[in-house]
Amino acid sequence: MTMTRLRDVRLIPLVFGPLIGFLAVLETRLDDSFGASATATWISGVALGFGVVVAAWYPLAGTVIAAVCLPVAVVAFGAPGVGGAAMIGLIGVVAWVGWREPPRHSAVALCAAGVSFAGMSIGAGGTLWELFFVPAILLPGWFMGLLARRSGERAVKLAELAAALDAEREANAQAAVAQERTRIAREVHDAVAHSVSVMTLQLGGLRRLLADRPAEQEVVAGLEHLGRQTVEEMRGLVGILRERVDGERPSPAPSLARVDELISDVRAAGLEVTLNSPAELPRLPPVLDLTAYRVLQEALTNVLRHAGQVPTMVAIGYTEQALTLEVRNEPGRPAHEPVGQTARRGGHGLVGMRERLTMVRGSLHTGPEPGGGFAVRARFPIPRTW
Numbered sequence: 001m002t003m004t005r006l007r008d009v010r011l012i013p014l015v016f017g018p019l020i021g022f023l024a025v026l027e028t029r030l031d032d033s034f035g036a037s038a039t040a041t042w043i044s045g046v047a048l049g050f051g052v053v054v055a056a057w058y059p060l061a062g063t064v065i066a067a068v069c070l071p072v073a074v075v076a077f078g079a080p081g082v083g084g085a086a087m088i089g090l091i092g093v094v095a096w097v098g099w100r101e102p103p104r105h106s107a108v109a110l111c112a113a114g115v116s117f118a119g120m121s122i123g124a125g126g127t128l129w130e131l132f133f134v135p136a137i138l139l140p141g142w143f144m145g146l147l148a149r150r151s152g153e154r155a156v157k158l159a160e161l162a163a164a165l166d167a168e169r170e171a172n173a174q175a176a177v178a179q180e181r182t183r184i185a186r187e188v189h190d191a192v193a194h195s196v197s198v199m200t201l202q203l204g205g206l207r208r209l210l211a212d213r214p215a216e217q218e219v220v221a222g223l224e225h226l227g228r229q230t231v232e233e234m235r236g237l238v239g240i241l242r243e244r245v246d247g248e249r250p251s252p253a254p255s256l257a258r259v260d261e262l263i264s265d266v267r268a269a270g271l272e273v274t275l276n277s278p279a280e281l282p283r284l285p286p287v288l289d290l291t292a293y294r295v296l297q298e299a300l301t302n303v304l305r306h307a308g309q310v311p312t313m314v315a316i317g318y319t320e321q322a323l324t325l326e327v328r329n330e331p332g333r334p335a336h337e338p339v340g341q342t343a344r345r346g347g348h349g350l351v352g353m354r355e356r357l358t359m360v361r362g363s364l365h366t367g368p369e370p371g372g373g374f375a376v377r378a379r380f381p382i383p384r385t386w
Contacts, residue, residue: 013096017055020088024083024086025042027042028042028083044069044072044086047066048089048093059096063093063097063109064109068112087137091137094141100145110138163287203224254290255293260275263275271300271309271310272310272311272312275314276315277315287359295378300327323382326375331373350366357380362381365377
């Protein structure tokens, strides 16, 4: 369930649900022991598979639908109990809801499934042992889902920590640059400016001694004037350095809010970029926002490096479920080989993109376009907030 190469994780229940329905029908056809209750058994299995499919979009509701299918089949159709396919399906959907929903919500689905099993056992005339044992089978599936969810949350926290460390490293680098600039300003003021000032004063004294030699006095006066002018310019330079140290604002963090600046930079490098983006993006989680910016930056850099200055389209889309990013360039004439060949060999840029998307449970699809050129398409799922 933690595979990151799936285009959409909802493919899991969308495939698993119909499979459960098919197995329920196959089970009753191949096992003659079901007898007259075969129809009721496979109908409940198919209905449970439908609940699994619903869980692809609504995990909690889909699990409840799958759970109530069993007691309904016992009461309404006279089913003797749960079939093997239905048992597998219910364990699977409980594991799914444990992965996709917070523990307090998935626990509700677990309780609903357990109560459903208990009600089915009572309606089917089961023993006291079945009343407690069968619901307990669901616990391993739920714990498996919780384990997968906590593993993903731990990966997200590690990504946030890495982003914080990256920001701290950049801040330390800026502080080191500021300290070096301060040192240079101090050296310029204490050494160079002081020495030039002394030289200027000495020239002034020499000019006064040459009162009876107008030609030499004029030359010395020019040198004195030049020295004073140089001192003023050095003082201005020192002032500029210290002003930038004290009043300079820190560079803003990389964010899709600065996408216009990024596009302007690559346009200045000669890349013809067309941007298709919402007028205003909502506030995104910091890690997702940074990851999307870095992926877009790397994709545009790859276009310049491998395809050259070719027309390129950038499309940014947003829904409540996901942020999508597409960078598609037209065929270029690079000096050595097309970008598609480099990408097929597996460049470091594409590997870095996949690693970043793995941290936010996103998906990345890259490859040549049918009409030529190359495309990078990324999808960033937006975490649900409660």
